[in-house]
Every structure is written in C-alpha cells, then in structure tokens.
Amino acid sequence: MEGKKISLFPVIILLTTLLVVSVFFYKLAFGWYPAKYTESAHVGVNRSTISSLGYAVGNCVHCHEQHASIEGSSHTPYDFSLFAPNNPDSQTANFCFQCHKGAGSVQVGGITNYTFSKNFGGGTATFTTIYDAFNPGIEPPASSHNLADVLNRAVSKAAWLYTANDNACIVCHNPHTAQRNYPVTVNAMGGVNTAVRKPGQHDDADYNLWGDEPKATSGWNEMMSDWTANYQAPYRVGKTTYEPAGDQTTNGSNLPCFVQTCRPWCHRTTVYSTERGANLEPINWTNLTSEPGTRSAHGKFANGLSKTGGWTIAPYTDDDTRNYVLSCTDCHEPHGSTNEWLLRTCVNGKDNISITEDGRWYEFCTACHYVKDFGSNHETYVDCSGCHGHNTPYF
Ligand code: HEC
Ligand code: HEC
Ligand code: HEC
Numbered sequence: 028m029e030g031k032k033i034s035l036f037p038v039i040i041l042l043t044t045l046l047v048v049s050v051f052f053y054k055l056a057f058g059w060y061p062a063k064y065t066e067s068a069h070v071g072v073n074r075s076t077i078s079s080l081g082y083a084v085g086n087c088v089h090c091h092e093q094h095a096s097i098e099g100s101s102h103t104p105y106d107f108s109l110f111a112p113n114n115p116d117s118q119t120a121n122f123c124f125q126c127h128k129g130a131g132s133v134q135v136g137g138i139t140n141y142t143f144s145k146n147f148g149g150g151t152a153t154f155t156t157i158y159d160a161f162n163p164g165i166e167p168p169a170s171s172h173n174l175a176d177v178l179n180r181a182v183s184k185a186a187w188l189y190t191a192n193d194n195a196c197i198v199c200h201n202p203h204t205a206q207r208n209y210p211v212t213v214n215a216m217g218g219v220n221t222a223v224r225k226p227g228q229h230d231d232a233d234y235n236l237w238g239d240e241p242k243a244t245s246g247w248n249e250m251m252s253d254w255t256a257n258y259q260a261p262y263r264v265g266k267t268t269y270e271p272a273g274d275q276t277t278n279g280s281n282l283p284c285f286v287q288t289c290r291p292w293c294h295r296t297t298v299y300s301t302e303r304g305a306n307l308e309p310i311n312w313t314n315l316t317s318e319p320g321t322r323s324a325h326g327k328f329a330n331g332l333s334k335t336g337g338w339t340i341a342p343y344t345d346d347d348t349r350n351y352v353l354s355c356t357d358c359h360e361p362h363g364s365t366n367e368w369l370l371r372t373c374v375n376g377k378d379n380i381s382i383t384e385d386g387r388w389y390e391f392c393t394a395c396h397y398v399k400d401f402g403s404n405h406e407t408y409v410d411c412s413g414c415h416g417h418n419t420p421y422f
C-alpha cells in the first residue's frame with residue numbers, strides 16, 4: 028500500500044507540471060480565456076416538459092434533443108437539434124423566447140430579466156423579460172432592436188460566418204458560454220462575468236466572451252477602461268454609488284467595452300432599420316475624421332465647445348480640459364426601451380425618464396446636463412433633434 032503511494036508521487040508531479048506548462052503555452056498562443064459551458068448561466072436550464080425525466084439541470088438536452096424521442100417534444104428534428112424551431116430572425120417566436128418570456132416560458136420557475144437601466148442603473152423595472160424588451164408594444168415612442176435587421180447585418184459580413192439559419196440573439200450572445208452578468212462580479216482575471224460576445228468573434232474566437240478579461244490578458248480593449256482613460260461612470264439611483272456595480276469604481280474597468288461590440292461593421296457605417304424604415308447614421312466615437320460620421324463630444328472628440336456655463340452635472344465636472352468619453356450603454360438599452368431610439372429610462376441616477384414624442388429629449392439630456400438659455404430661449408425648445416444627435420456638430 029505504502030509503496031504504491033510513493034510510486035504515484037512522481038507521476039502526479041509530472042502530470043501537474045505538464046498541466047501547468049500546457050496552460051502556460053496555451054495562454055502564450057491564444058492570450059484570451061476560452062469560456063466554458065460549465066461557467067455559463069445556462070447550467071441553470073431546466074425545461075419543464077422534461078424535468079420529470081431525470082435529466083440533470085444544465086444538461087444540453089434542455090435545449091437540444093439528441094434523439095427527438097423525448098416525451099413532450101414534437102418528435103420533429105429542428106435545426107441544430109433544438110427542441111423547438113430556431114425561428115432565427117423572428118421578433119416574437121425566436122427559439123430563445125421558449126424560456127426568456129413571461130407566460131408560457133418552459134423554464135421551471137420562469138426567468139426574470141430586467142433592463143440595463145434597472146440592473147446597472149438602479150432604476151425602476153420597465154420590462155421583466157427579454158421577450159417584452161424586444162416587443163415593447165407601446166408604439167410610438169417605444170423602440171427595440173429588430174432581430175431580422177441584426178441577423179441580416181451579421182450575415183452580410185462574410186468573414187463573420189453567420190448564415191440565415193443562425194439565431195439572431197447569438198450575434199451578441201453565445202448560448203454555450205453566456206454568463207450571468209448581474210450583480211456585477213469581478214473575476215480572477217480582472218474582468219467581469221459577462222453575457223456578451225463580440226459579434227465578429229463568432230468564428231475562431233467563438234469561445235471568447237467580451238469583458239471577461241482586460242487587455243493585459245487578451246490583447247483586446249475588452250474593458251471600457253482599456254479603450255479610454257477618460258471614462259467616468261454615471262451615478263446609480265441614490266447618487267452615492269456608480270454604474271454598473273453600485274460601488275465606487277468609476278473608470279470603466281468593470282464595464283465591458285460596448286463601443287467595440289456596437290460599432291465595428293454594425294454602427295460604424297450606415298445600417299438599415301426596419302423600425303425607422305431608413306438607414307441609421309454612422310456613429311463616429313473616435314477622434315478621427317477619416318472614420319465615417321461626425322465626431323462626437325460624447326466620444327473621443329474634444330469639440331472645443333465651452334462648458335464654462337456649467338453645462339454638465341455631477342459626477343461630470345465642467346473642467347474643459349477633461350474630455351469625457353461615454354459608453355453607448357450610458358444612454359442606450361441593448362434590447363428595447365419604452366423610449367425611442369433605445370434610450371434608457373434611468374440615466375445617471377435620474378429615473379423614470381419618459382420621452383413622450385419624437386425629439387423631445389429635455390428630460391433625458393438633463394440627466395447629465397443643465398440646459399440653460401444660451402440667449403436663444405434654448406430651454407423652451409421642444410424638439411431637440413433638429414440641432415442635436417450623433418451626426419450634428421452639437422453632440
Ligand atoms: C440555452 C439553450 C442551449 C443549451 C443549454 C445548449 N445549447 Fe447548443 N445550441 C443552442 C442554440 C440556440 C444553437 C444554435 C446556434 C445558432 O443558431 O447558430 C446551438 C448550437 C449547438 C451546436 C452547433 C454548433 C454551434 O456551436 O453552433 C452544437 C454542437 C451544440 N449546440 C452543442 C451543445 C452542447 C454539447 C450543449 C451542452 C453542453 C449545448 N449545446 C447546450 C442552444 C443551446
Ligand atoms: C445587439 C446585441 C444584442 C442582441 C441582438 C441581443 N442581446 Fe441580449 N444583451 C445584449 C447586451 C449588450 C447585454 C448586456 C447588458 C444587459 O445585461 O442589459 C445583454 C443582456 C442579455 C441578458 C441578460 C439580462 C440580465 O438580466 O442581465 C439576456 C438574458 C439576454 N441578453 C438575452 C437575449 C436574447 C434572448 C436575445 C434574442 C432574442 C438577445 N439577448 C439579443 C445585447 C444583445
Ligand atoms: C430551456 C430554457 C432556456 C432557453 C431555451 C434559453 N435560455 Fe437563456 N437562460 C436560461 C436560464 C435558466 C438562465 C439563468 C437565469 C438565472 O441565472 O437567473 C439563462 C440565462 C441567460 C443569460 C444570462 C442572463 C443573466 O442573468 O445575466 C443569457 C445572456 C441568455 N440566457 C441568453 C439566451 C439566448 C441568447 C438564448 C437562445 C439562443 C437562450 N438564452 C435560451 C434558460 C434558457
């Protein structure tokens with residue numbers, strides 16, 4: 028017995044060394060951390076129609092039917108062996124809505140998902156499911172990302188390798204690796220648990236999550252603080268803590284860099300919007316005139332307009348030398364909003380923002396600004412959109 032223990036010892040040392048060395052070389056070769064299913068939020072999948080059959084919670088079978096012979100299924104082989112049609116670009120019947128909706132969700136116990144405004148801004152809940160966010164049903168002025176537009180755009184970039192049969196949600200989420208992102212949890216690599224992937228990393232970097240590690244590890248600007256040193260996190264409701272975590276971190280080191288997920292290919296140039304029935308304008312968040320679109324003061328451009336009138340409010344200072352750079356998610360929801368243009372309902376600690384008519388942004392902009400009279404009755408304008416917006420010189 029004793030002899031056996033001793034002879035095993037060098038083997039264990041050898042195996043441990045091999046493991047450490049291979050992980051080391053793997054890191055050298057790839058840099059980024061390949062996310063695992065076992066660390067994803069979907070280890071909680073539990074489909075009600077099969078939960079009594081003895082499958083462990085988290086088993087792939089809660090989404091895929093290997094044999095199409097499971098009780099309660101339609102016995103029809105759907106794309107990717109899913110238990111229901113993928114309906115890749117349907118706004119209402121998308122496969123993911125089998126669980127991520129209210130009444131009729133097949134997840135045992137159902138799932139509640141809130142907006143960015145609530146989870147990270149601390150605001151009042153507007154939607155409680157992903158289905159509701161994509162189908163806000165209060166038109167106008169409510170808005171949502173059109174899933175067919177999202178998928179079309181992704182498919183149109185050949186190098187991304189999406190096809191018309193892929194699910195539109197997977198352009199921003201990998202169903203096999205997406206992590207629970209709320210409450211914000213800083214991980215061992217110094218990134219955060221994150222639900223999103225970069226749309227362009229569908230191919231070789233399929234298992235990279237966006238925001239789970241800082242640039243120092245992956246070589247990419249995955250955190251907002253990697254992309255700019257000039258990020259200032261907005262307040263959460265209460266105005267004593269900051270987004271997204273509700274703590275004192277303000278430099279964006281706990282926020283995935285959404286500028287890098289929203290802009291490349293999708294919002295760097297014009298993209299068609301069914302909701303608007305028109306092309307959306309390009310968003311230039313850089314300081315480069317060579318990029319499409321007008322450079323924005325909310326991005327890396329210091330537009331030289333004077334803030335000496337005290338036009339930004341805390342936590343932003345009126346220091347003209349401080350060129351603040353905002354995150355797209357400081358103003359926009361990713362899925363849908365009761366406001367137009369996916370504009371958030373809770374911004375910089377100001378809650379229940381309601382934009383009742385096209386272009387009436389006074390309530391919204393005053394979450395971060397004083398809007399004073401510039402000598403032209405500025406505060407009495409009702410429609411701000413004629414002079415303000417991404418592609419005006421005053422944004
Ligand atoms: C939350 C639901 C869900 C769970 C759980 C899930 N999958 Fe999937 N899987 C999908 C969806 C949706 C697709 C189709 C993606 C698309 O539209 O391209 C897919 C696609 C696949 C594919 C096709 C190749 C690819 O990656 O696109 C494979 C293989 C696969 N899943 C394996 C697994 C395995 C193995 C497990 C368990 C460890 C698992 N899946 C768990 C939803 C799920
Ligand atoms: C254009 C990109 C995009 C698309 C398309 C998209 N999402 Fe998201 N989703 C995001 C971003 C960004 C977040 C992280 C911010 C957040 O949690 O609000 C997120 C967060 C989530 C979350 C976590 C919400 C929570 O409670 O924190 C769920 C669940 C989710 N998405 C499901 C879906 C489903 C289902 C679809 C398709 C019907 C979908 N998403 C399509 C960008 C997208
Ligand atoms: C069989 C049910 C089921 C299906 C189908 C399903 N999900 Fe989920 N999803 C869940 C459960 C359960 C969770 C974990 C919820 C929790 O932790 O509270 C979850 C969590 C998530 C999260 C992380 C949310 C968070 O809390 O931060 C994302 C993102 C997500 N799902 C996206 C998708 C996408 C995209 C699809 C379609 C490709 C999909 N889901 C299909 C059951 C499902």
Ligand code: HEC
Pocket residue numbers: 286289290294306307308310312325353354355356357358359368370388412415416417418
């Ligand atoms: C300071 C708040 C704010 C920030 C930050 C912000 N947006 Fe916007 N966005 C708006 C407002 C207001 C509108 C509606 C006016 C307009 O069209 O420009 C809008 C409209 C848009 C449109 C539609 C443009 C059009 O008119 O066709 C897109 C696309 C967009 N935003 C993407 C982004 C992206 C991508 C980012 C991050 C790089 C971002 N936004 C950051 C406030 C913001």
Ligand code: HEC
Pocket residue numbers: 261324325328329330331332333334339343349350351352353357358374375388391392393394395396411415416421422
């Ligand atoms: C989340 C906070 C936030 C929101 C919401 C916001 N802004 Fe700003 N805005 C800022 C900050 C911070 C600056 C300063 C940027 C800099 O330092 O370069 C700024 C700068 C500007 C400037 C340039 C002023 C100058 O002197 O450089 C204009 C114009 C402007 N915002 C208009 C708007 C309008 C119009 C809205 C509403 C549609 C809006 N902003 C919403 C935070 C915000």
Ligand code: HEC
Pocket residue numbers: 332333334337338339388389390392393396397398401405406407408409410411412413414415421
């Ligand atoms: C007729 C054009 C016009 C209209 C309409 C207009 N603005 Fe402005 N606004 C301007 C100009 C020009 C500036 C830049 C002034 C400067 O700093 O030199 C400005 C500046 C601003 C700023 C930035 C202040 C700062 O320096 O931080 C905000 C915020 C703002 N406007 C909000 C609004 C809101 C809200 C509305 C609608 C209620 C609105 N504006 C309507 C022309 C307009």
